[in-house]
Amino acid sequence: xxxxxxxxxxxxxxxxxxxxxxxxxxxxxxxxxxxxxxxxxxxxxxxxxxxxxxxxxxxxxxxxxxxxxxxxxxxxxxxxxxxxxxxxxxxxxxxxxxxxxxxxxxxxxxxxxxxxxxxxxxxxxxxxxxxxxxxxxxxxxxxxxxxxxxxxxxxxxxxxxxxxxxxxxxxxx
Amino acid sequence: xxxxxxxxxxxxxxxxxxxxxxxxxxxxxxxxxxxxxxxxxxxxxxxxxxxxxxxxxxxxxxxxxxxxxxxxxxxxxxxxxxxxxxxxxxxxxxxxxxxxxxxxxxxxxxxxxxxxxxxxxxxxxxxxxxxxxxxxxxxxxxxxxxxxxxxxxxxxxxxxxxxxxxxxxxxxxxxxxxxxxxxxxxxxxxxxxxxxxxxxxxxxxxxxxxxxxxxxxxxxxxxxxxxxxxxxxxxxxxxxxxxxxxxxxxxxxxxxxxxxxxxxxxxxxxxxxxxxxxxxxxxxxxxxxxxxxxxxxxxxxxxxxxxxxxxxxxxxxxxxxxxxxxxxxxxxxxxxxxxxxxxxxxxxxxxxxxxxxxxxxxxxxxxxxxxxxxxxxxxxxxxxxxx
Numbered sequence: 001x002x003x004x005x006x007x008x009x010x011x012x013x014x015x016x017x018x019x020x021x022x023x024x025x026x027x028x029x030x031x032x033x034x035x036x037x038x039x040x041x042x043x044x045x046x047x048x049x050x051x052x053x054x055x056x057x058x059x060x061x062x063x064x065x066x067x068x069x070x071x072x073x074x075x076x077x078x079x080x081x082x083x084x085x086x087x088x089x090x091x092x093x094x095x096x097x098x099x100x101x102x103x104x105x106x107x108x109x110x111x112x113x114x115x116x117x118x119x120x121x122x123x124x125x126x127x128x129x130x131x132x133x134x135x136x137x138x139x140x141x142x143x144x145x146x147x148x149x150x151x152x153x154x155x156x157x158x159x160x161x162x163x164x165x166x167x168x169x170x171x172x173x
Numbered sequence: 174x175x176x177x178x179x180x181x182x183x184x185x186x187x188x189x190x191x192x193x194x195x196x197x198x199x200x201x202x203x204x205x206x207x208x209x210x211x212x213x214x215x216x217x218x219x220x221x222x223x224x225x226x227x228x229x230x231x232x233x234x235x236x237x238x239x240x241x242x243x244x245x246x247x248x249x250x251x252x253x254x255x256x257x258x259x260x261x262x263x264x265x266x267x268x269x270x271x272x273x274x275x276x277x278x279x280x281x282x283x284x285x286x287x288x289x290x291x292x293x294x295x296x297x298x299x300x301x302x303x304x305x306x307x308x309x310x311x312x313x314x315x316x317x318x319x320x321x322x323x324x325x326x327x328x329x330x331x332x333x334x335x336x337x338x339x340x341x342x343x344x345x346x347x348x349x350x351x352x353x354x355x356x357x358x359x360x361x362x363x364x365x366x367x368x369x370x371x372x373x374x375x376x377x378x379x380x381x382x383x384x385x386x387x388x389x390x391x392x393x394x395x396x397x398x399x400x401x402x403x404x405x406x407x408x409x410x411x412x413x414x415x416x417x418x419x420x421x422x423x424x425x426x427x428x429x430x431x432x433x434x435x436x437x438x439x440x441x442x443x444x445x446x447x448x449x450x451x452x453x454x455x456x457x458x459x460x461x462x463x464x465x466x467x468x469x470x471x472x473x474x475x476x477x478x479x480x481x482x483x484x485x486x487x488x489x490x491x492x493x494x495x496x497x498x499x500x501x502x503x504x505x506x507x508x509x510x511x512x513x514x515x516x517x518x519x520x521x522x523x524x525x526x527x528x529x530x531x532x533x534x535x536x537x538x539x540x541x542x543x544x545x546x547x548x549x550x551x552x553x554x555x556x557x558x559x560x
Contacts, residue, residue: 060315069340
């Protein structure tokens with residue numbers, strides 16, 4: 001299993017890097033897709049099938065398709081490489097090192113991370129969907145309701161906003 | 174040392190069995206079915222339009238015709254031998270990648286479809302996941318990339334319009350596809366496709382609960398009332414599968430009269446064939462999914478499963494001949510559904526694009542949403558609350 005872990009995490013990190021290295025926005029988006037797929041595969045190696053499938057379904061299948069759609073419709077062209085801006089470069093390096101240092105200090109203090117992971121039971125009969133469902137609908141029921149209301153408000157808000165813009169557009173015409 | 178550890182820690186047998194199942198299912202079942210559904214499409218369309226269709230190609234160098242059954246082989250050789258032309262104005266990498274990206278997801282989804290009960294004690298499904306339908310949706314949602322990339326990389330207006338149409342169509346219908354399935358999952362209370370089929374084998378099919386323990390005279394009153402939402406779910410799901418596979422009456426992405434050939438205008442030879450075969454593979458998997466969820470998968474009708482099991486004696490072990498019958502039943506149902514797909518294609522005219530979007534967003538989306546509440550209400554009224 002550790003071999004699979006290295007393959008998929010390498011895939012994920014490599015293509016994650018490609019997202020910011022690529023100049024073509026379409027290539028960046030597709031690299032992010034592959035990175036997500038690697039993440040989903042990592043979830044599978046942890047026996048978390050539901051989360052893995054949802055990762056693909058929501059992020060790869062829906063969010064990134066919309067991204068791709070927007071890139072294509074707006075016809076965003078390849079970005080030309082600019083001259084090096086020393087100030088921006090220095091700032092970027094400082095932020096990077098600060099972030100890595102903080103990550104090291106936090107992870108270094110996390111003692112449970114040093115223990116070896118308990119191996120998972122081999123049989124696939126445990127029902128992670130049921131477990132997640134029971135947990136959400138009993139212990140976190142209130143939070144779920146609040147989230148639902150939040151999403152509803154956001155949906156209605158988007159509809160109202162797009163309606164208003166449509167009206168203005170028709171008046172202009 | 175390390176390599177030896179890895180080899181001994183992995184059991185070889187389950188991997189070998191999975192490998193055999195994958196090879197047999199893909200190369201001996203799905204791909205020939207794809208080839209012959211193309212042939213069936215041409216023959217059935219000919220019958221519908223009172224033509225003859227391809228009836229000549231039989232065994233090479235003989236006069237034996239066999240109703241043209243050799244046609245797919247001739248087609249395949251033709252696709253391979255034609256010039257593989259890459260236009261100069263395309264983005265090479267994505268142009269080459271796109272056909273593979275449409276074919277692969279279509280074949281991947283068959284991993285969770287149970288195509289039989291058991292054969293020699295081995296479950297006839299490649300991966301017996303507990304998230305079967307979700308897995309199918311997740312992988313199917315990836316097939317949009319191939320079409321979008323083909324449209325974009327071809328760098329031509331027809332292809333681009335086809336790609337944009339196709340992606341918006343697939344995104345829209347994915348919603349009603351997912352929502353229409355929720356009532357089915359509510360009824361079964363199960364996300365494992367093998368278990369869903371086993372349940373139907375015991376209690377009667379979802380759309381025909383007229384035998385077994387689910388029949389109304391055997392106390393399955395809830396199943397009788399649930400027929401109504403199940404039927405709505407079936408209609409919405411089937412229609413959405415048509416839209417997802419870009420088949421007529423929803424084949425606007427490749428609508429010839431407006432877009433030449435849509436997203437595969439610039440493709441030739443085997444790359445075009447991959448798009449073509451990907452569509453058929455998606456159709457076969459879609460039919461398999463509909464059959465699994467609504468029409469009992471591999472189970473025989475009229476309670477024959479239980480009867481044959483009682484004949485065989487041992488109630489736990491499914492005998493090998495019954496396993497083979499189950500596989501045959503599943504294939505027969507899928508073939509019947511493919512013929513239905515073909516029949517619809519050559520009968521109905523194409524929708525207009527705004528009609529298609531309206532149908533997806535205004536009718537099916539709401540219908541599927543309301544259907545969830547109807548199902549939940551019936552379930553509350555007719556079934557005891559879960560312990």
